[in-house]
Amino acid sequence: MYLYTFKPPRLDRAYWLLVPAAVLSSTPSISVSIVAGSVLALVDASPLFAASVAALNAAYLLAAGDPLGLVATAAFVLTYVLTYKRVLYLSPLAPVGWLYSWLGGRYKVIKLLGVGGFSYVLAVRQRRAVYAAKILRYVDDYGSPLAGDEGILRIFGQEMNRYLEIKSDHVVKAYEVYLPAVGYRDVAQYLKNPPYILLEYMEGGTLRDLLRTARRLPAGQVVELFRQLAQGLYDIHRHNVVHLDIKPENIMFTRDRKTAKIGDMGIAKVVSGGYVRSSYMSPAYAAPEVKRGMATFASDIYSLGCVIYEAATGINPNVFVENGYQIPPPSAYNAEVPPWLDEILLKMLRLDSAERPTAAELVTFLRKTVGGG
Numbered sequence: 001m002y003l004y005t006f007k008p009p010r011l012d013r014a015y016w017l018l019v020p021a022a023v024l025s026s027t028p029s030i031s032v033s034i035v036a037g038s039v040l041a042l043v044d045a046s047p048l049f050a051a052s053v054a055a056l057n058a059a060y061l062l063a064a065g066d067p068l069g070l071v072a073t074a075a076f077v078l079t080y081v082l083t084y085k086r087v088l089y090l091s092p093l094a095p096v097g098w099l100y101s102w103l104g105g106r107y108k109v110i111k112l113l114g115v116g117g118f119s120y121v122l123a124v125r126q127r128r129a130v131y132a133a134k135i136l137r138y139v140d141d142y143g144s145p146l147a148g149d150e151g152i153l154r155i156f157g158q159e160m161n162r163y164l165e166i167k168s169d170h171v172v173k174a175y176e177v178y179l180p181a182v183g184y185r186d187v188a189q190y191l192k193n194p195p196y197i198l199l200e201y202m203e204g205g206t207l208r209d210l211l212r213t214a215r216r217l218p219a220g221q222v223v224e225l226f227r228q229l230a231q232g233l234y235d236i237h238r239h240n241v242v243h244l245d246i247k248p249e250n251i252m253f254t255r256d257r258k259t260a261k262i263g264d265m266g267i268a269k270v271v272s273g274g275y276v277r278s279s280y281m282s283p284a285y286a287a288p289e290v291k292r293g294m295a296t297f298a299s300d301i302y303s304l305g306c307v308i309y310e311a312a313t314g315i316n317p318n319v320f321v322e323n324g325y326q327i328p329p330p331s332a333y334n335a336e337v338p339p340w341l342d343e344i345l346l347k348m349l350r351l352d353s354a355e356r357p358t359a360a361e362l363v364t365f366l367r368k369t370v371g372g373g
Contacts, residue, residue, distance in 0.1 A: 070280060085331075103133055118146060119137055120137060131199060163265045166241070168232050169231070173199065174199055177197045197318070203255040209245050211310065215314040226341075230362040232270065236300075242305075247285040247303065284316055284318055301356045301357065305317070305356075309330050309345050
């Protein structure tokens with residue numbers, strides 16, 4: 001059964017085939033087929049689909065005055081009773097239930113900021129201060145447990161507490177991590193007391209927002225962005241943490257958009273033995289070795305190279321790699337790009353991770369080349 005998922009169920013197709021067949025035959029079998037559809041949906045469908053199908057079937061049959069409408073109604077009620085918590089709490093609308101409630105008894109939830117594969121992000125207020133609260137989901141999009149698994153919950157706490165140690169002007173600040181004293185017995189308990197990390201609220205949007213309107217940035221702005229993000233990445237790496245998901249959506253700005261910060265450390269890992277196993281990086285910005293199941297500090301360098309290249313040209317360089325072409329220098333698409341930026345970006349984007357510069361080397365190079373903090 002497809003518990004906690006919203007992927008197409010195996011037998012839904014049978015339901016949709018039964019109804020046209022019954023209509024074409026113009027026999028009372030349409031009633032039987034519709035009720036059969038409700039049963040199939042209940043047995044083998046996602047909760048949201050099952051409840052929707054059963055409700056539509058019941059409404060149709062009752063409106064038609066068919067006595068089997070009562071059976072369909074019973075199927076709908078049973079489906080709803082069995083699945084309502086999953087439908088309500090685990091659908092993409094789940095975080096709406098937290099609006100205007102109190103998170104951890106201390107933070108008033110004021111707005112939903114986003115829903116990701118691993119977390120819900122809410123804007124919360126304490127007195128006059130506004131924060132972003134990232135809440136670990138109970139299950140992911142594929143039905144695999146997250147906060148519902150005590151082991152994953154413990155790892156989340158360990159990694160996010162490590163995030164608290166990172167102090168940088170170019171990394172989104174983390175203020176507090178909350179975990180329950182014991183694991184969750186069920187979804188209802190999770191909803192009352194979810195695990196979260198409290199973060200700095202970034203009001204200037206993301207780099208992706210900028211690129212949607214501008215496509216590419218002026219060369220001077222790209223250089224300053226590069227300088228700030230290299231410093232942020234160095235501050236992450238010196239705590240022995242690899243970010244794993246550097247992309248334009250995770251580059252955030254202060255309200256005046258003069259300061260850029262690396263955010264969304266949701267899948268960051270403490271490095272052990274020089275590498276971590278990862279399958280969670282966004283493939284569009286992932287280094288080649290990540291697709292083989294391994295990620296290192298150099299993988300973050302590659303991802304940052306992709307981000308800066310795209311900021312300068314409007315093109316993600318992984319497009320060339322995926323199609324078997326050599327990555328051209330960014331100046332081929334933006335004549336304002338200086339030669340030194342061509343050179344360093346192509347080094348960051350080398351397919352052999354051992355040939356890429358480290359974050360420390362990037363910071364040193366940029367200080368010598370463009371100055372700044």
